[in-house]
Amino acid sequence: MAAAGDLLPQREGIEPDGKPIPTVSGIDSFITERIDQQIHDYYWPRAARYRKLARRFRLAGEMLGVLALVLGAATVSFGARWIVEWVPVLTTVGASLTAFVAASRYDQQFVEFLRTAQQLEYLRDMCVETGMSDAEFIDACEGVISAENQGWMTIWIKPS
Secondary structure, eight states, X not given: OGGGGGGHHHHTTXXXXXXXXXXXXXXXXXXXXXXXXXXXXIIHHHHHXXXXXXXXXXXXXXXXXXXXXXXXXXXXXXXXXXXXXXXXXXXXXXXXXHHHHHXXXXXXXXXXXXXXXXXXHHHHHHHHHHTOOHHHHHHHHHHHHHHHHHHHHHHHHSOX
16 A cells, blocks of 8 residues: 555545456356456447447548538539538538547557457357466456556557
8 A cells, every 4th residue: 555655646536436346256257257248248349339439430521521522513513602611611520520530549449349359259269178277268368458458558648
């Protein structure tokens, strides 16, 4: 506790959520309570969420680009000069959405969550086939989870 004394001001007002610690009593319950739970309740849903966000923002940016193109063509074809003022607005908003998707790293997060889920599934499935000891299996799984956690922390700390 003394080693983390400098963190006391940051801890002020923060209380644990009261969620119970998973009851793990062997390798089978570790797989069910830790690995399967992480795969199905965390990594797959997160991967799907970031993929959906990236697709939606990208589609919105593309639609705005097409609309700007159509309005530009309408201006030339029909001589509607008032429309030409909206073309740069739509182009700018579309480019901003594209930049937002890139800065938010949705595609990168999608790949990371997907990769982690697949690695955990592979380890889970290979544990029995390879004759890996329980300790080796747990270390390997926790290593995959830890690497993913370090990866997203690095991503968010690193300047855009």
